[in-house]
Amino acid sequence: MKLKQLLVAVGALSVLSFAQSASANEGGIELKHAEISVTDQAQIRRGLTVFTDVCMGCHSATYVTYKGLIDYPEIGLTREAVDELRGDYALTEGMRTDLSAEDAKGSYGKVPPDLSVIAYARKGGADYIYSVLTGFEHDPKGIIPDGNFNEYFPGHRIAMPDPMGWLDHDKEDTAQIEKDSQDVAAFLAFIADPHQNQRRAIGCWVLGFLLLLTLVLWRLKVEVWKDVKH
């Protein structure tokens, strides 16, 4: 293969791998698109607040330690802020809900899953989380009770009781609920792989280096072979 063709092929491949397809949930329902960025510190911090204020009433994120909230530059909280959050929990402990599995089962019939890697575990990731949080509706067939019908949850019957108060919310609150839901989706997308930004940055350097090396070697080859008839 000629060098030019090779470069075109590599270019096409990288475009393909970066292209994102429109996301759907496991059941193939088209999801809402969440405006998130896993490099936006302000958004991730707002999402953390929603997580600790609302979600941690029921869910844990045990892979994220309180120390991580200080160490990850995408969050970068101060030690004082984290001390306030963690209360009696050690700095090296993961973020754990105070709700016991037994009580959760008694109240909701299911144990709320740990959300550390939920953004990777579910098709659609942040879009799915955002869609579920803003997907509580009245069951059009009137079978599933209010608060348990969710447009985007596979099978529609969800044991989580509308945490953002989406069902029957006032119209003027729509934007705020949507924003909070996207923020917490951003936080969950970030913690599912807290080293993703670092890895991407290293990847870019490596690709840049390889490209440069290719050019240098190509020039070298031209130089070495220039007097040889072939």
Ligand code: HEC
């Ligand atoms: C009152 C308790 C409660 C609160 C508060 C709560 N959840 Fe849940 N959540 C649950 C339960 C119970 C389930 C299990 C649902 C099921 O499997 O039917 C669940 C499931 C989920 C799921 C998984 C859905 C799936 O595909 O399996 C996600 C994502 C989720 N919650 C996100 C959140 C977020 C984000 C927040 C905060 C904004 C939150 N939850 C607040 C109880 C809660």
